[in-house]
Amino acid sequence: xxxxxxxxxxxxxxxxxxxxxxxxxxxxxxxxxxxxxxxxxxxxxxxxxxxxxxxxxxxxxxxxxxxxxxxxxxxxxxxxxxxxxxxxxxxxxxxxxxxxxxxxxxxxxxxxxxxxxxxxxxxxxxxxxxxxxxxxxxxxxxxxxxxxxxxxxxxxxxxxxxxxxxxxxxxxxxxxxxxxxxxxxxxxxxxxxxxxxxxxxxxxxxxxxxxxxxxxxxxxxxxxxxxxxxxxxxxxxxxxxxxxxxxxxxxxxxxxxxxxxxxxxxxxxxxxxxxxxxxxxxxxxxxxxxxxxxxxxxxxxxxxxxxxxxxxxxxxxxxxxxxxxxxxxxxxxxxxxxxxxxxxxxxx
Numbered sequence: 001x002x003x004x005x006x007x008x009x010x011x012x013x014x015x016x017x018x019x020x021x022x023x024x025x026x027x028x029x030x031x032x033x034x035x036x037x038x039x040x041x042x043x044x045x046x047x048x049x050x051x052x053x054x055x056x057x058x059x060x061x062x063x064x065x066x067x068x069x070x071x072x073x074x075x076x077x078x079x080x081x082x083x084x085x086x087x088x089x090x091x092x093x094x095x096x097x098x099x100x101x102x103x104x105x106x107x108x109x110x111x112x113x114x115x116x117x118x119x120x121x122x123x124x125x126x127x128x129x130x131x132x133x134x135x136x137x138x139x140x141x142x143x144x145x146x147x148x149x150x151x152x153x154x155x156x157x158x159x160x161x162x163x164x165x166x167x168x169x170x171x172x173x174x175x176x177x178x179x180x181x182x183x184x185x186x187x188x189x190x191x192x193x194x195x196x197x198x199x200x201x202x203x204x205x206x207x208x209x210x211x212x213x214x215x216x217x218x219x220x221x222x223x224x225x226x227x228x229x230x231x232x233x234x235x236x237x238x239x240x241x242x243x244x245x246x247x248x249x250x251x252x253x254x255x256x257x258x259x260x261x262x263x264x265x266x267x268x269x270x271x272x273x274x275x276x277x278x279x280x281x282x283x284x285x286x287x288x289x290x291x292x293x294x295x296x297x298x299x300x301x302x303x304x305x306x307x308x309x310x311x312x313x314x315x316x317x318x319x320x321x322x323x324x325x326x327x328x329x330x331x332x333x334x335x336x337x338x339x340x341x342x343x344x345x346x347x348x
Contacts, residue, residue, distance in 0.1 A: 013112040018142025031118055032138060035125040036104070040136040048136040050101060050158070058164050062097035064088060065156040071346045073120065073150060075194045077186070077206035080153060081123035083281060083348060086210045087232070088157040089131060093212040094228040094284065096167045096219060097159030102128060104138040105154035110145040120151065131210050133157075162219045169246035171226040177293035178251060178313040181214060181306040182207060182283030183259040184236055185275040189267045191347045198270070200263045209282035214306035217299050218286070227287040230280075232348055234339050237276040237324070239285055240313075241338045244322040252325040253313030253336070276326075277339050279347045287315065 016023040033041065040048050052061070068084045089099045104124065108117065128135050165171070190206040192198070211230065218225060227247075229239045236258070244251050260275050268275045282305060288296050293311055300309035316325075324336040 011114055013108045013110060013114065013117065013142055015110055015142055015144065018108070018140065024140070028140065031114075031121055032104075032140070035118075035121045036128075036135040036138075038134045038136065040101075040134060048101070048103070050136070052160070055160065060161045062092050062095050062159045062161055063157070064091040065154065066091060067152065067154040068348060069149070069152050069346055070191060070348055071149060072191070072194055073116065075206055076190045076203050078190075078208035078281075079120060079123050080151065081120035082127045083208050084153040084155045085124050085127040085131075085133070086208050087281060087348060088155040089133065089210045089212055090230045090281075090284070092157050092159040093210075093215045094167070094230055095161065096163045096215065096225065096228075097161045098216070099131065099133050099157055099159040099212060101158045102133055102135045103154075103156040104135050105156075106138070106140045107148050107152040108140065108142045109148040109150050110142060112150050117151065120153075127210070131212060162216075163225075167225050167228055169227050169243050172243065172247035172249055172287050172315055173226065173289070174249060174315055174317050175290050176226055176287050176315040177290050177311050178240075178253065178315065179286045179288065179293065179296060179300070179309055180236070180258065180283065180312045181211070181286065181300060181309045182280070183261055183264070183308055184231070184280060184283070185260060185264040185268060185278035187281040188235070188278035188344050188347045189264050192271065192344060193267055196271075198267060200266060202263055204261070204263050204267060207280055207282035209305045211282065211284055211305060214300055214303040217303055218296060221295070221299055223292055223296050223299070224289055225286060226289065228284055230284040232279050232281060234343075235275075235277040235279055236285070237274070237336050238339050240324045240336060243285070243287070244324050247315075248318050248320075248322055250316040250319050250322045250325060251313055252316055252327060254327045255329050256327075257310050257312040259308055259310065273343055276336065277343050279344060281348065
Protein backbone atom coordinates (compact mmCIF):
# COMPACT_ATOMS: atom_id res chain seq x y z
CA UNK A 1 0.00 0.00 0.00
CA UNK A 2 1.34 3.44 -0.88
CA UNK A 3 1.84 5.95 1.90
CA UNK A 4 -1.21 8.15 2.24
CA UNK A 5 1.04 11.19 2.53
CA UNK A 6 4.86 11.17 2.50
CA UNK A 7 6.24 12.51 5.77
CA UNK A 8 8.03 15.86 5.48
CA UNK A 9 11.85 15.69 5.54
CA UNK A 10 12.33 13.63 8.73
CA UNK A 11 13.51 10.03 8.30
CA UNK A 12 13.42 8.97 11.96
CA UNK A 13 11.35 9.62 15.06
CA UNK A 14 12.99 12.05 17.47
CA UNK A 15 12.02 13.21 20.95
CA UNK A 16 10.72 16.44 19.39
CA UNK A 17 7.96 14.41 17.72
CA UNK A 18 6.52 13.80 21.18
CA UNK A 19 6.99 17.30 22.53
CA UNK A 20 3.60 18.69 21.59
CA UNK A 21 5.18 21.30 19.33
CA UNK A 22 5.47 21.76 15.58
CA UNK A 23 7.15 18.39 14.97
CA UNK A 24 4.34 16.63 16.86
CA UNK A 25 1.69 18.42 14.83
CA UNK A 26 3.37 17.52 11.55
CA UNK A 27 3.70 13.87 12.60
CA UNK A 28 0.03 13.63 13.57
CA UNK A 29 -1.23 15.39 10.46
CA UNK A 30 1.08 13.79 7.89
CA UNK A 31 1.00 10.22 9.19
CA UNK A 32 -2.03 9.55 11.41
CA UNK A 33 -4.70 11.94 10.12
CA UNK A 34 -3.74 11.18 6.52
CA UNK A 35 -4.03 7.42 6.99
CA UNK A 36 -7.01 7.20 9.35
CA UNK A 37 -8.98 10.00 7.64
CA UNK A 38 -12.66 10.19 8.70
CA UNK A 39 -15.05 12.95 9.71
CA UNK A 40 -14.96 12.10 13.43
CA UNK A 41 -11.16 12.08 13.68
CA UNK A 42 -10.92 15.21 11.56
CA UNK A 43 -12.78 17.22 14.22
CA UNK A 44 -9.40 17.14 16.03
CA UNK A 45 -11.08 17.36 19.43
CA UNK A 46 -9.75 15.99 22.72
CA UNK A 47 -12.44 13.30 22.58
CA UNK A 48 -14.29 11.62 19.73
CA UNK A 49 -18.04 12.24 19.78
CA UNK A 50 -19.86 9.09 18.69
CA UNK A 51 -23.47 8.73 17.58
CA UNK A 52 -25.29 5.44 18.07
CA UNK A 53 -28.54 5.88 16.17
CA UNK A 54 -28.61 2.12 15.61
CA UNK A 55 -29.11 1.33 19.29
CA UNK A 56 -32.56 -0.04 20.01
CA UNK A 57 -34.25 -0.90 23.29
CA UNK A 58 -32.13 -3.42 25.16
CA UNK A 59 -29.12 -3.28 22.81
CA UNK A 60 -25.80 -2.86 24.59
CA UNK A 61 -22.37 -1.48 23.75
CA UNK A 62 -19.27 -3.67 24.01
CA UNK A 63 -15.98 -2.02 25.00
CA UNK A 64 -12.52 -3.62 25.02
CA UNK A 65 -8.83 -2.70 24.97
CA UNK A 66 -5.57 -4.47 24.19
CA UNK A 67 -1.89 -3.63 23.81
CA UNK A 68 0.49 -5.05 21.20
CA UNK A 69 4.26 -5.46 21.57
CA UNK A 70 5.00 -8.19 18.99
CA UNK A 71 8.60 -8.72 17.93
CA UNK A 72 9.40 -8.62 15.02
CA UNK A 73 7.10 -5.86 13.81
CA UNK A 74 6.66 -7.52 10.41
CA UNK A 75 6.18 -11.26 10.11
CA UNK A 76 4.93 -13.65 7.40
CA UNK A 77 1.24 -12.98 6.93
CA UNK A 78 0.98 -9.75 8.89
CA UNK A 79 2.45 -6.95 10.98
CA UNK A 80 1.89 -5.23 14.31
CA UNK A 81 -0.56 -2.76 12.74
CA UNK A 82 -2.85 -5.38 11.25
CA UNK A 83 -2.58 -7.36 14.48
CA UNK A 84 -3.53 -4.35 16.61
CA UNK A 85 -6.73 -3.87 14.61
CA UNK A 86 -7.75 -7.52 14.17
CA UNK A 87 -6.98 -8.46 17.76
CA UNK A 88 -9.31 -5.86 19.21
CA UNK A 89 -12.03 -6.45 16.61
CA UNK A 90 -11.91 -10.14 17.52
CA UNK A 91 -12.35 -9.37 21.22
CA UNK A 92 -15.55 -7.50 20.32
CA UNK A 93 -16.72 -10.32 18.06
CA UNK A 94 -16.30 -12.85 20.88
CA UNK A 95 -19.18 -11.27 22.80
CA UNK A 96 -21.38 -10.99 19.71
CA UNK A 97 -20.67 -7.32 19.04
CA UNK A 98 -20.37 -5.66 15.64
CA UNK A 99 -17.18 -3.52 15.71
CA UNK A 100 -17.67 0.16 14.90
CA UNK A 101 -14.91 2.36 16.32
CA UNK A 102 -11.30 2.08 17.45
CA UNK A 103 -8.86 4.29 19.27
CA UNK A 104 -5.13 3.90 18.68
CA UNK A 105 -2.36 4.79 21.11
CA UNK A 106 1.31 4.64 20.10
CA UNK A 107 4.51 4.55 22.15
CA UNK A 108 7.36 5.26 19.74
CA UNK A 109 11.06 4.76 20.43
CA UNK A 110 13.38 7.58 19.48
CA UNK A 111 15.12 6.53 16.26
CA UNK A 112 12.22 4.53 14.80
CA UNK A 113 12.34 4.84 11.01
CA UNK A 114 9.54 7.04 9.72
CA UNK A 115 9.03 4.65 6.80
CA UNK A 116 8.43 1.81 9.28
CA UNK A 117 5.86 3.86 11.17
CA UNK A 118 4.10 4.79 7.93
CA UNK A 119 3.89 1.14 6.84
CA UNK A 120 2.36 0.14 10.16
CA UNK A 121 -0.16 2.98 10.21
CA UNK A 122 -1.18 2.32 6.61
CA UNK A 123 -1.69 -1.36 7.47
CA UNK A 124 -3.95 -0.38 10.37
CA UNK A 125 -5.98 1.95 8.16
CA UNK A 126 -6.38 -0.65 5.41
CA UNK A 127 -7.45 -3.36 7.86
CA UNK A 128 -9.93 -1.15 9.69
CA UNK A 129 -11.57 0.07 6.47
CA UNK A 130 -11.82 -3.47 5.13
CA UNK A 131 -14.08 -4.28 8.08
CA UNK A 132 -16.12 -1.07 8.15
CA UNK A 133 -14.43 0.29 11.26
CA UNK A 134 -13.23 3.84 11.88
CA UNK A 135 -10.19 4.82 13.95
CA UNK A 136 -11.57 7.96 15.55
CA UNK A 137 -9.14 9.03 18.27
CA UNK A 138 -5.62 8.32 19.44
CA UNK A 139 -2.45 9.42 21.15
CA UNK A 140 1.29 9.33 20.49
CA UNK A 141 4.19 9.39 22.93
CA UNK A 142 7.91 9.27 22.13
CA UNK A 143 10.39 7.78 24.61
CA UNK A 144 14.19 7.87 24.69
CA UNK A 145 16.14 5.33 22.66
CA UNK A 146 16.30 2.09 24.64
CA UNK A 147 13.22 2.87 26.74
CA UNK A 148 10.99 0.88 24.34
CA UNK A 149 11.51 -1.53 21.46
CA UNK A 150 10.61 0.49 18.35
CA UNK A 151 6.82 0.72 18.74
CA UNK A 152 4.04 -0.42 21.06
CA UNK A 153 0.38 0.01 20.10
CA UNK A 154 -2.78 0.07 22.19
CA UNK A 155 -6.18 -0.17 20.53
CA UNK A 156 -9.54 0.21 22.22
CA UNK A 157 -12.69 -0.90 20.45
CA UNK A 158 -16.39 -0.15 20.71
CA UNK A 159 -19.13 -2.22 19.11
CA UNK A 160 -22.85 -2.92 19.38
CA UNK A 161 -23.98 -6.28 20.69
CA UNK A 162 -26.10 -8.08 18.12
CA UNK A 163 -27.80 -10.42 20.62
CA UNK A 164 -29.60 -9.76 23.88
CA UNK A 165 -28.42 -12.86 25.72
CA UNK A 166 -25.05 -13.19 27.43
CA UNK A 167 -22.30 -15.01 25.53
CA UNK A 168 -20.00 -16.18 28.31
CA UNK A 169 -18.60 -19.28 30.07
CA UNK A 170 -21.51 -19.10 32.52
CA UNK A 171 -23.87 -20.06 29.67
CA UNK A 172 -22.04 -23.33 28.91
CA UNK A 173 -24.16 -26.45 29.53
CA UNK A 174 -23.57 -30.21 29.68
CA UNK A 175 -23.83 -31.71 26.18
CA UNK A 176 -22.77 -28.54 24.36
CA UNK A 177 -20.45 -29.00 21.40
CA UNK A 178 -17.07 -27.27 21.13
CA UNK A 179 -16.23 -25.97 17.64
CA UNK A 180 -12.79 -24.80 16.48
CA UNK A 181 -12.84 -22.41 13.51
CA UNK A 182 -9.33 -23.01 12.13
CA UNK A 183 -5.96 -24.73 12.35
CA UNK A 184 -3.68 -24.14 15.33
CA UNK A 185 -0.39 -22.42 16.00
CA UNK A 186 0.34 -20.52 12.80
CA UNK A 187 0.64 -17.06 14.31
CA UNK A 188 2.92 -18.00 17.17
CA UNK A 189 5.17 -20.11 14.96
CA UNK A 190 5.27 -17.54 12.13
CA UNK A 191 6.54 -14.96 14.62
CA UNK A 192 9.01 -17.34 16.27
CA UNK A 193 10.43 -18.64 12.98
CA UNK A 194 10.92 -15.08 11.74
CA UNK A 195 12.55 -14.08 15.03
CA UNK A 196 14.86 -17.10 15.17
CA UNK A 197 15.62 -17.30 11.45
CA UNK A 198 14.12 -20.78 11.06
CA UNK A 199 13.25 -21.91 7.54
CA UNK A 200 11.04 -24.76 6.38
CA UNK A 201 10.06 -26.11 2.98
CA UNK A 202 7.13 -23.70 2.92
CA UNK A 203 6.99 -20.56 5.03
CA UNK A 204 4.57 -20.55 7.95
CA UNK A 205 2.08 -17.69 7.56
CA UNK A 206 0.37 -16.05 10.52
CA UNK A 207 -3.38 -16.61 10.64
CA UNK A 208 -4.03 -13.02 11.77
CA UNK A 209 -7.53 -12.12 10.58
CA UNK A 210 -10.79 -10.54 11.68
CA UNK A 211 -13.29 -13.17 12.83
CA UNK A 212 -16.40 -10.99 12.75
CA UNK A 213 -17.54 -12.08 9.23
CA UNK A 214 -17.82 -15.66 10.51
CA UNK A 215 -19.52 -14.66 13.74
CA UNK A 216 -21.92 -12.33 11.90
CA UNK A 217 -23.10 -15.26 9.78
CA UNK A 218 -24.01 -17.22 12.92
CA UNK A 219 -25.74 -14.25 14.52
CA UNK A 220 -27.77 -13.56 11.38
CA UNK A 221 -29.00 -17.16 11.44
CA UNK A 222 -29.81 -16.81 15.15
CA UNK A 223 -27.51 -19.62 16.26
CA UNK A 224 -27.81 -19.92 20.06
CA UNK A 225 -24.14 -19.31 20.83
CA UNK A 226 -23.33 -20.05 24.47
CA UNK A 227 -19.70 -18.96 24.55
CA UNK A 228 -16.86 -17.81 22.28
CA UNK A 229 -13.18 -17.22 22.90
CA UNK A 230 -10.33 -16.34 20.54
CA UNK A 231 -7.24 -18.50 20.93
CA UNK A 232 -4.51 -15.93 21.50
CA UNK A 233 -1.86 -16.21 24.23
CA UNK A 234 -1.75 -19.72 25.64
CA UNK A 235 -3.58 -21.15 22.63
CA UNK A 236 -6.26 -23.82 22.64
CA UNK A 237 -5.07 -25.59 25.78
CA UNK A 238 -5.22 -22.47 27.94
CA UNK A 239 -8.61 -21.36 26.63
CA UNK A 240 -10.16 -24.80 27.19
CA UNK A 241 -8.93 -24.76 30.78
CA UNK A 242 -10.25 -21.23 31.33
CA UNK A 243 -13.69 -22.20 30.02
CA UNK A 244 -13.72 -25.40 32.05
CA UNK A 245 -12.88 -23.59 35.27
CA UNK A 246 -15.23 -20.64 34.65
CA UNK A 247 -18.19 -22.85 33.71
CA UNK A 248 -17.49 -25.58 36.32
CA UNK A 249 -17.80 -28.19 33.54
CA UNK A 250 -15.24 -30.72 32.39
CA UNK A 251 -14.60 -30.73 28.64
CA UNK A 252 -13.47 -33.63 26.45
CA UNK A 253 -11.73 -32.93 23.13
CA UNK A 254 -10.59 -35.27 20.37
CA UNK A 255 -7.00 -34.76 19.24
CA UNK A 256 -7.76 -36.33 15.85
CA UNK A 257 -10.19 -33.48 15.07
CA UNK A 258 -7.70 -30.67 15.82
CA UNK A 259 -6.10 -29.38 12.57
CA UNK A 260 -2.38 -28.50 12.70
CA UNK A 261 -0.33 -27.80 9.56
CA UNK A 262 2.67 -30.09 9.08
CA UNK A 263 5.08 -27.12 9.06
CA UNK A 264 3.68 -25.90 12.37
CA UNK A 265 4.00 -29.35 13.87
CA UNK A 266 7.61 -29.62 12.66
CA UNK A 267 8.50 -26.18 14.02
CA UNK A 268 6.98 -26.85 17.44
CA UNK A 269 8.80 -30.18 17.67
CA UNK A 270 12.09 -28.49 16.76
CA UNK A 271 11.58 -25.84 19.45
CA UNK A 272 10.20 -28.24 22.05
CA UNK A 273 6.76 -26.59 22.11
CA UNK A 274 3.25 -28.02 22.32
CA UNK A 275 1.12 -26.68 19.43
CA UNK A 276 -1.98 -26.88 21.62
CA UNK A 277 -0.57 -23.96 23.64
CA UNK A 278 0.76 -21.83 20.76
CA UNK A 279 -1.02 -18.54 20.04
CA UNK A 280 -3.36 -17.89 17.14
CA UNK A 281 -4.76 -14.60 15.88
CA UNK A 282 -7.43 -15.75 13.45
CA UNK A 283 -9.33 -18.63 15.02
CA UNK A 284 -11.59 -19.16 17.99
CA UNK A 285 -13.65 -21.65 19.96
CA UNK A 286 -17.44 -21.53 19.72
CA UNK A 287 -19.63 -23.45 22.16
CA UNK A 288 -23.17 -24.20 20.97
CA UNK A 289 -26.01 -26.54 21.97
CA UNK A 290 -25.66 -30.03 20.49
CA UNK A 291 -28.67 -29.61 18.21
CA UNK A 292 -27.12 -26.46 16.66
CA UNK A 293 -23.67 -27.95 15.98
CA UNK A 294 -24.22 -29.29 12.45
CA UNK A 295 -25.87 -26.08 11.23
CA UNK A 296 -23.15 -24.00 12.89
CA UNK A 297 -20.42 -25.94 11.11
CA UNK A 298 -22.09 -25.64 7.72
CA UNK A 299 -22.42 -21.87 8.13
CA UNK A 300 -18.83 -21.42 9.29
CA UNK A 301 -17.43 -23.42 6.39
CA UNK A 302 -19.03 -20.97 3.95
CA UNK A 303 -16.85 -18.12 5.30
CA UNK A 304 -13.17 -17.94 4.31
CA UNK A 305 -11.80 -17.21 7.78
CA UNK A 306 -13.59 -20.24 9.27
CA UNK A 307 -13.59 -22.64 6.30
CA UNK A 308 -11.67 -25.26 8.31
CA UNK A 309 -14.16 -25.31 11.19
CA UNK A 310 -14.52 -28.61 13.03
CA UNK A 311 -16.33 -29.95 16.06
CA UNK A 312 -13.51 -30.98 18.39
CA UNK A 313 -15.24 -31.82 21.64
CA UNK A 314 -18.12 -32.02 24.08
CA UNK A 315 -18.94 -30.36 27.38
CA UNK A 316 -19.35 -32.91 30.17
CA UNK A 317 -21.14 -32.76 33.52
CA UNK A 318 -20.56 -30.12 36.17
CA UNK A 319 -17.75 -30.84 38.60
CA UNK A 320 -16.20 -29.40 41.73
CA UNK A 321 -12.85 -30.12 40.05
CA UNK A 322 -13.46 -29.50 36.34
CA UNK A 323 -10.76 -30.53 33.92
CA UNK A 324 -9.98 -30.81 30.22
CA UNK A 325 -9.63 -34.36 28.90
CA UNK A 326 -7.76 -34.97 25.65
CA UNK A 327 -8.67 -38.15 23.75
CA UNK A 328 -5.41 -38.78 21.89
CA UNK A 329 -4.93 -40.06 18.36
CA UNK A 330 -3.75 -43.34 19.92
CA UNK A 331 -7.00 -43.87 21.81
CA UNK A 332 -5.69 -43.04 25.28
CA UNK A 333 -6.96 -40.17 27.40
CA UNK A 334 -4.97 -37.65 29.40
CA UNK A 335 -5.58 -34.45 31.28
CA UNK A 336 -4.72 -31.30 29.33
CA UNK A 337 -3.27 -29.07 32.07
CA UNK A 338 -3.02 -25.33 32.48
CA UNK A 339 0.05 -23.90 30.78
CA UNK A 340 2.90 -23.56 33.25
CA UNK A 341 5.30 -20.69 32.58
CA UNK A 342 5.85 -18.77 29.34
CA UNK A 343 5.96 -20.60 26.01
CA UNK A 344 6.35 -17.73 23.57
CA UNK A 345 7.16 -14.15 24.67
CA UNK A 346 6.01 -11.13 22.66
CA UNK A 347 3.95 -12.84 20.00
CA UNK A 348 1.11 -10.28 20.16
